[in-house]
Amino acid sequence: MNDPTAAAGGSGRHRELPSGVADRLPEEAARFVEARRTVLDTLALWAYRPVVPPLLEYGEALARALSDPADDAASYKIVDRSSGHVLAIRPDITPQIARMAATRFRDETLPLRLCYEGPVLRHVPAGRGRSRELHQVGAELLGVRDPEADAEALALCVACLDAAGVRGFRVDLGQVEFFRGVVAGLDLPPDDLKRLRSAVARKDASDLERLLEALPVPDAKKRLLAELPFLAGGTKVLDRADALVESDHSRRALENLARVVSFVGVHGLTGVLTLDLGEIRGIDYHTGVIFEAFVPHLGTPLCRGGRYDGLVGRYGHDLAATGFSLDLSAVLEALLLGGPGGALPSGVFIVNFAADRAGALTLARSVRAAGVRAARDLIRRPLDDSLAHARRQGFRWAAVLGEPGRPAGEVRLIRLDTGRDEVLPAERAASRVADEE
Amino acid sequence: MTDDRRPPTDGPRAEPLTFALPKGRILRDTLGLLEACGVRCASVLDESRKLVFDLPGYRFLVVRGQDVATYVEHGAADLGVVGKDVLLEQAPEVYEPLDLGFGYCRLVVAEPGGGRAAPPVRSRLRVATKYPRLAEAHFRSRGVQVEVIKLYGSIELAPLVGLADRIVDLVSTGETLRQNGLVELETILESTCRLVVNRASMKTRTGEIGGLVRRLRRHLEGGDR
Incomplete structure (x- = not known):
């Protein structure tokens, strides 16, 4: 009768954790805390002021950030006992900052520089080794449409990864309006547009070719769409895209991207940059340049960022915005991949x-x-x-x-x-x- | 502050490009294709029990077809070859830049045919399959309620012994179905093998992987003519 699970008369679950969450033990936790501290110090150095939004919000407030608010599959929800309202645990902090900016900071002088950190929870498919809990640290720059702001967000993101000790990462920069400009005038049925978008997002050149054969798309756009999965690589991509571009919307997107790239160059960061005009994953609320940072051998991006000029408006006050959030769990994973490290003996x-x-x-x-x-x-x-x-x-x-x-x-x-x-x-x-x- | 950041070294020499490939026929087809595109890899076939093959510049992992996308999604492999059926079932976060054309098969709905007693009428159809997501999505889109029974093999057996009313399974020629007295009702999808690429690999080893994809693509297009 010494078995504590037997004594509890049951499943043993009181000694276990559900899948997709984990304890961090001292060695790993020390690196986690240290990474968070260095990132927060960097954000402070760039004059971003911290805010602390809550873990729980109205489900409908968080769902505003989705392209289809009725289809919120990511967040954990509970029904509030006293009011019957659906509450959700945040799956992402940026929408909370957008809500705050539209309400609490309405009368503030601009630009607003805000930063935050904290856990988020997401439903993930079972048995695939994914975490339900991520720890985000992020920064948002609100009230400015200028490409210098986007370059600042990217450069700050790089500074944070540097400070955390991540080495050998690349930042991949895209511009979602380039794709939007290509498909804007097409007048395709929603299903075809969805298929087209999915093929581009997966870089599925074979499917894309088959789709384009069947769709009533002008030849110039066909050429561009077929090439889109391959409009990726160094800054030469800008010239290749320039030769193919056919709509004003896409041309403006390209010019904007080129300006961001040139400011990133002034920050001295051209070397970490790759460009990808076919990158349109996860763009529920993005409206301009987007970026993600990667290290080899880690499937999850270390950060996601970009421009989201429409999001604050969904909470009732139009405001241009750009920013990024680091996934601190992925950053830690990258540090652990980089080998042993962390604190030397002390004390x-x-x-x-x-x-x-x-x-x-x-x-x-x-x-x-x-x-x-x-x-x-x-x-x-x-x-x-x-x-x-x-x-x-x-x-x-x-x-x-x-x-x-x-x-x-x-x-x-x-x-x-x-x-x-x-x-x-x-x-x-x-x-x-x-x-x- | 003019010290510009140099690009992080790709380390193409230091680090091999890793492929996750499924056992069996698709492995042979894939190796044949890679050989034709200048990747020296024929020796991967020599030893049947080994799971990891290290060759100059490349590493090959031999895994179950259902596991290829998992290896690639998590970055344990940079590239992989996997059926479209598996990709649709698992929906992994990977790029799939090329349809390789081989490994053709269809995902079909089948039920016991002629001469057998008609299954009892149920308000909920029981469907046995290795592809629970696709099976459920298929029937849902037709407004049919089904109870999906996930099996790992010998799906054809399930309706013969009363475990299920219908099956959703892969066929290439349809011979196995016929031998078990099953008839096809409809085709859910057609599948061929795809090249899949890990997202981080695509972004951090752009040159190498882009070059390989272009070579494969040129070769495949040449073969079509």
């Missing part, structure tokens, strides 16, 4: 063998006051066991007090990596480790 683990604990407690206080982390071994045990524990917990030093034959005011300071030690007066121990940390 002092304080072991006391004296009857009087005051010396040990005082030492802990003085080490912390010097800005070095410190913790007491609260368990009395052989020294080797204490040292083994200290190493596992990531300490760099152990400070041992009250060993037999040593005066009360003296501390033996042990380097846990090399095992070398020195004896010194307790009042000098804090400054000694602070010098080396």
